[in-house]
Amino acid sequence: MAVTPPRHPGPATAFEWSRPGMHLRFEHGEDHPVRLAHWATGPDAPSVVAPMPVADYSTAGEHRARPDQSLLHWGSGPRLRYTGHEADGDELRISQREPGSGIEVHSSFRAAGPGLQIRHTVRNATAEEVVLLNVASAIVAVPEAAHDLLWGESEWLAEGRWHQRPVEELLPNVNPGFHGRRNRGNFGVTSHGSFSSGAYLPTGVLALEDGPSIAWQAETSAGWHWEASQHEGTVIVGVYGPTDLYHQFAARLAPGEAFTTVPAGFCVAGGGRDAAFGALTDYRRAIREMRPIDARLPLVYNDFMNTLMAGPSTEKELPLIEAAAAAGAEYYCIDAGWYGTGNWWTDSGDWREVPGLFTGGLVSVIEAIRAKGMRPGIWLEPEAVGEQAKAGRELPDAAFFQRFGKRVCETGHFQLDFRHPAARAHLDEAVDRLVAEFGIEFFKLDYNVNSGVGTDVDAAGPGAGLLGHTLAFRGWLSDAQARHPEVLFENCGSGAMRMDYNLLSVAHLQSTSDQQDFRLYAAIAAAAPASVAPEQAGNWAYPDKAMSSEETAFAMTAGVMSRLYLSGFLGGLGEEQFALVREAIALHKDWRQRIAVSHPVWPLGLPGWDDDVLALQLDAGDESLLAVWSRGGAVEVGLPGLRGRTLEQVYPVALPEWKVRAAEGGPVVEVQAGPAARIFAVR
Structure with a gap:
């Protein structure tokens, strides 16, 4: 282990750490805690941050530092004092101690791509119990400038609705100096219950077009909160996991025990909003636990969306299997409804096929999939046990979420608690059996109910119980992949209601929505790479025989522009429609490895839910893919960000070309009335 020697003249109380591009x-000092004082792309580059203590925490019984609606520096962080640091490759560890109480905080800064993954461990080094109420995962301050703050709203069927506003509008100047006080206000977004992205996205950006921008994300499937506030010429961003104030969280630490925060990811980039999202994309790739099977990026057909909708049978599956193979699918996933007695909702949890549902048994459908050259997949909701399932009667109450001594039940579902060995053993048996018996090579893992703030079993607060479960569930998923390295696992999460990098760092694919209206899906697909690396963003493409050729191309474009997730009654399509499907699949396969290294760019800005024209560019360097969707009337659209580049329509080749003319301010596209879409190669 070695400490990077200082390269700047300064006091002995400063130390430096460098990694490539960072x-x-x-x-x-004796009178203040450790502060992050400088963050730049190199030793001689200007800093993008203002000095700010790196850690803060609050405990029960202590007085809050000030009457404030912000969590930032509420607690004991300012009382911490440096005790040491060490560097080991890509990780820097800093130790501090609170002299009065003896509580220790050990901070980890791990370089990952262009960003930092930050977390803190609070250790009770006192002789008495300590109860933590919140611990900041990361705090970063930037000098106040003309920043825009970006945040994303989300809900079922309307995921990824981004907003961009000037900081000065969100955090008004109340002239705190006149009052002899500091600002009390803040702008914050918070998760609700066990849907980590059910209301808001755990990601934010402070964008500065003519200077450095920063992007961040909370990496947890449990409660999280991030906020921005102003103080003495700075904008301060704090990222938190579950807290007492927002998530009924508490952690009891006996002497010698410790608590580690959920990770927070931070990235710095020059060039504004898109550069910040580009850096965050590379950071997300750097923290993924990749396996050789993940790198293949296979095309999956799933029989659910606008198709069987959880009503499988042999008679329904066989024509879908034939058409999916003819279209070019490489995996075929049988979705919900294959288990229990046929009620896909209340029967979940036993994971044994419905007797008599499949002629010749489920194995005959699996064999049909393999006979067409595809690999079989199947749907599971691993944390759910339906009220009618045998597992609900056989597993102990301690294996389920509970509140006040009663099982948590949401719309006929009990929630398993993966901290309990019986819960994990139950799913281990199911996954291992399905792999051994049927040769399953793809699992779509769903999560369809918000189970609330958590469980109070073996937890000081239900928010802590939820956090413990989500960490255990991630561990279970990692273990399942270690046992089955050739099996892919999708994180569905009720169509992106649990879309976070606690799970996406170990999952192969993320379904981006359950939205069945292809016109609305375009806005979701265009925004998805702000939340998920493009190669993980499973955008559904579900053509239907009732669609026109233009509508078919519109629907398929969503899939091409990230990770094509195929569905629909393909066998019922007309010849021209099916050709458009095959063409889109061929284009996606040709581009998928380049998509996996691309960066998202939004030439018309992040998509608005009701925008008539949407655009997404996947920039792979010398060549890019650009999709333009039209949902309104004919219009001309200028693309100043592509000045000096040429555009060639590459999909669909069988439909009329949209004219592109050169202009001084950049290419201008003549967009036809919608629904219609085109994909261009940008060179």
């Missing part, structure tokens, strides 16, 4: 300097 240089940090920290300061500490």
Whole structure:
């Protein structure tokens, strides 16, 4: 282990740490805690941050530092003092101690691509119990400038609705100096219950078009909160996991015990909003636990969306299997409804096929999939046990979420608690059996209910119980992949209601919505790479025989522009429609490895839910893919960000070309009335 020697003249209380493309300097002293004082792209580059203590936490019984609606520096962080640091490759570890109480905080800064993954461990080094109420995962301050703050709203069927507003509009100047006080206000977004992205997205950006921008994400499937506030010429961003104030969280630490925060990811980039999202994309790739099977990026057909809708049978599956193979699918996933007695909702949890549903048994459908050259997949909701399932009667109450001594039940579902060995063993048996008996090579893992704030079993607060479960569930998923390295696992989460990098760092694919209206899906697909690396963003493409050729191309474009997730009654399509499907699949396969290294760009800005024209560019360097969707009347659209580049329509080749003319301000596209879409190669 080695400490990077200081390269700047300064006090002995400063130390520095460098990794490729990143240089940090920290300061500490007898009268203040460790501060992140400098973050730049190199030793001689200007800093993008203002000095700010790196850690903060609150405990029961202590007085809050000030009457404030912000969590930032509410608690004991300012009382911490430096005790040491060490560097080991891509990780820097800093230790501090609170002199009065003896509580220790050990901070980890791990370089990952262009960003940092930050977390803190609070250790009770006292002789008495300590109860934590919240611990900041990361705190970063930037000098106040003309920043825009970006945040995303989300709900079922309307995921990824991004907003961009000037900071000065969200955090008004109340002239705190006149009052002899500091600002009390803040702008914050918070998760609700066990849907980590059910209301808001755990991602934010402070964008500065003519200077450095920062992007961040909370990496947890449990409660999270991030906020921005102003103080003495800075904008301060704090990222938190579950807290007492927002999530009924508490952690009891006996002497010698410790608590580690959920990770927070931070990235710095020059060039504004798109550059910040580009850096975050590379950071997300860097924290993924990739396996050789993940790198193949296979095309999956799933029989659910606008198709069987959880009503499978042999008679229904066989024509779908034939058409999916003819279209070019490489995996075929049988979705919900294959198990229990046929009630896909209340029967979930036993994971044994419905007797008599499949002629010749489920194995005959699996064999039909393999006979067409595809690999079989199947749907599971691993944390759910339906009220009618045998597992609900056989597993102990301690294996389920509980509140006040009663099982948590949401719309006929009990929630398994993966901290309990019986819960994990139950799913281990199911997954291992399905792989051994049927040769399953793809699992679509769903999560369809918000189970609330958590469980109070073996937890000081239900928010802590939820956090413990989500960490255990991630561990279970990692273990399942270690046992079955050739099996892919999708994180569905009720169509992106649990879309976070606690799970996406170990999952192969993320379904981006359950939205069945292809016109509305375009806005979701265009925004998805702001939340998920493009190669993980499973955008459904579900053509239907009732669609016109233009509508078919519109629907397929969503899939091409990230990770094509195929569905629909393909066998019922007309010849021209089916040709459009095959053409889109061929284009996606040709581009999928380049998509996996691309960066998202939004030439018309992040998509609005009701925008008539949407655009997404996947920039792979010398060549890019650009999709333009039209949902309104004919219009001309200028693309100043593509000045000096040429556009060639590459999909659909069988439909009329949209004219592109050169202009001084950049290419201008003549967009036809919608629904219609085109994909261009940008060179």
